[in-house]
Amino acid sequence: MAKTILHKADSRGDANHGWLHSRHTFSFANYHDPERMHFGALRVLNDDWVQEGMGFGTHPHNDMEIVSIPLEGDLEHKDSMGNVTVIRKGDIQVMSAGTGVTHSEYNKNADQPVKFLQIWVFPDQKGHRPRYDQISLRAEDRHNRLQQIVSPSADDEGVWMHQQSWFHLGHFDAGAGASYKLKKEGNGVYAFVLKGAFKVGATELAQRDGLGIWETAGFALEALEPDSEILLMEVPMSW
Template sequence: MNTVLHKADTRGNADHGWLKSRHTFSFANYHNPERMNFGVLRVLNDDQVSENQGFGTHPHRDMEIVSIPLEGDLKHKDNMGNETVIKQGDIQVMSAGTGVMHSEYNNNPDKAVKFLQIWVIPNKQNVQPRYDQITLDTEDRKNKLQQILSPNADDAGVWIHQNAWFNMTNLDQGKEITYNFNDSENNGVYAFVLKGDVTINGQKLNLRDGFGVWDTDKLDIKADSDTEILLMEVPMSL
């Protein structure tokens, strides 16, 4: 088993006033040659956008972009004709492919919106751009794993052009569960702690810590307090 630990306070930090962001991997003005990616997981940004502020229209291509709202509502608009609002419990995915233009704004007039922005390098280039979002029942992740993303359009959650699976779980203190890899030969799992404290394969983790594990076939997870975790299983080879 191989592991990498990224403590919360070692992440890159960007404060633009209207935007406060913590970068697990190199992004924008934060460059760390030892933090370029975890396999095909290229970006994990922990963003907070002030009320009535946001990202103006900007381009992407050849990237799978996943947004997971944590608090508040985020308004999305793109050149494919989509104009939507995503909120806690929703998962949004955009395959940039040959190129898209989009904007993201805080849809709340009186509070910040907090969300994760995740980029996964796709296994197919120049695909037709696509957008999707779904609303999940967060009770379905209470003391068990809830799949939110996979490579399969007919499976639970959203899908992307990559051999990747994302799961979320909310665990009560003392609860233990096991995550079994979908592809242990090629994939690793990056765990990101959204709430509380947890021990994964013997490693104690706290709020906003990240922990990558590969060359194994399962994760043994024990909640040291009430906790919420995002598990991202991705190929380790680019």
Template structure:
């Protein structure tokens, strides 16, 4: 029997700090919703806009898989492992915080905002050695098909993390449909986040920035009701 959860865009938590305008799908910071704590191993899905020249100062993390997906602009990353990098639209970044890291994230430009998704996933191994991974994706590989951008496998497409999770991104023309088969077995579910446009998943209509989770199924059907972009996050529901 399938189970679902729907998070409409306008029902998310919202925090506007001036330099940071953030929407929280799940409880985060000053936003607490006991009915929106997580979706299985997916703990945080923040939709962030950072003003020019501003950013997150040096701060710690541990025992969390942290994924950043830039949607617009350039984000400068620095961390205690010695990494300094710029991540841009079309890139994906992952950190295994493990035994502990410090990092900062700064808008690389003074005169334009940077928009990105910040995603946290509970790991399946604790206290691993911290690691950093970044990849530039071919955006054409998601036109009217699902592009795998993350998996648990070092040798598979996309980046990898310490969890039985797979991410796919799609940029579909209106009317295009596809199916997505669950990869991780019966204990996994899929959380879909619509970046742009209107999408139907298993007949549930979704609009820009809506989120929809479904589990207890072997596959899901996806149709772009308009030109649309979306992210699918398959994660364990039991972990």
């Protein structure tokens, strides 16, 4: 029988710095909960809001796979590998920090905030060569279906990372749904509702609720409200 863990939206860590408002699903910075350190290889799920013209100054990372998913606005990225890019809603960005990188992220706009998800996944091993990639997705490819946005292979759909992980986005009408079959035995899935409401397996989730599922081959999901969006993150439970 599948095991699950439910994280309601209002139970997340809440850090409001004025220029940045961040909700932390897992322990991060000044938010520490020993019961919420990670879900398998999924280490960080931050729901970030950055004020106009503000952002994260240059800072280092190493030995982490970092995925950014913009939800609103434009986010400018600069890094020590020489990349200067802007990511927008519909884009997916991945950075393998590996042996070490520095980067900055700023709200490109003077008239609207940026909202994005910052996701960290432990890599399959330490010491990878740093790398960067981003792609633009077609929103219609996830209408009433799951669209793969991250995989472990450069030859597969979406961006790729150094881990046996697959991410999917779905945008569903009320009553529509899908079945998800795990890609690798021993993995689990963390489902995060971006908008609306879903039934995932036997559990009902509202906006920004998260549900971890493991020790299962798959599950069904169904949108309970119109215009509902969900992110599924399949990760190894041990590695």
